[in-house]
Amino acid sequence: MNPFLTRAPVDLSSLIAAVSAPERGGVATFLGLVRNHQNGVPVVRLEYSAYEPMAEAEAARIVAEAEGRWPARVTLSHRLGELAIGDIAVAVVAASGHRAPAFEACRYVIEELKRRVPVWKKEFYADGSVTWVDPTRLGLTAPPETVPAT
Amino acid sequence: MNTVSESEHQNLAVRVLLFATYAELAGRALVELSVPSPATVQDVLRRLRASLPGAERLPDQPLAAVNRAHARLSTPVRDGDEIAFLPPLAGG
16 A cells, blocks of 8 residues: 655545546545634644554554455545645545445545544644644544554 | 563563654653563553653553554553554544
C-alpha cells in the first residue's frame, strides 16, 4: 500500500486511480477539508502531526479490515504539516462493483481513522492564540470506549 | 540459563514517546526508562512521572500504545518495547 501520510497536497485523482478498475466502477470518496472556524472562533491555519510509524500501521490495519468486510478496494491519505483553510486534510476513497459496499467501506474507514489513528491537530486562531484540538472536549466524539485488543 | 530468582530481578529497558500536548507538558518527546520486571504500561507511566519533571502533569489514564499498536494501561511490557502516551486523537 502507498504511504498513508503525506506532506504534499493530497492528490485525489491518484487515490481514485489506485483503487478503481473496470470491475470496480462504484467509487465513494470522503474529503476532510480545513475549516475556517472551530466552535465559532476563526481559524487562520493549522498544523497536523502524527506518531508516524503507528499511524501508518493503524491505517494499514483499518484498510485490511474494510477490504475484508466489503468487496471493495480502499485507500486513504492524511496530510501532515502546515495546512491552509480549504486544504484537503484527509481523503478516503473506496471502490467496489456496487455503490452500497463502496459507501459503507468509505464510512467505516473515516470513522475508524478518527477513532484510532494517532494524528494531532494544532489550530492557530485570528486572535493569535493556539490550541491543540481535543475532540473529546468539543462534544464531537466520544472517547474510545474500548481499545482494540493487542 | 537464568534461574527463576535471577529473572525476577531483571530490569526492562523501554523507550517512551510523547506527542503533542504531552510532549509540551513534559518538555521531552523521547525518554529511555528502566523499570523492574514484571511491568505494565501503568508501571512505565508511574516511572515516567517520578523521573521526568513536568510528566506529573500527564493525565492518570492516557491512551497508550506498545510497539505501535493501541494497548491498555494493564498491558505487560517487555525489554526493548516502544511505549507511547497519546493525547486525545484529532485526525481527519
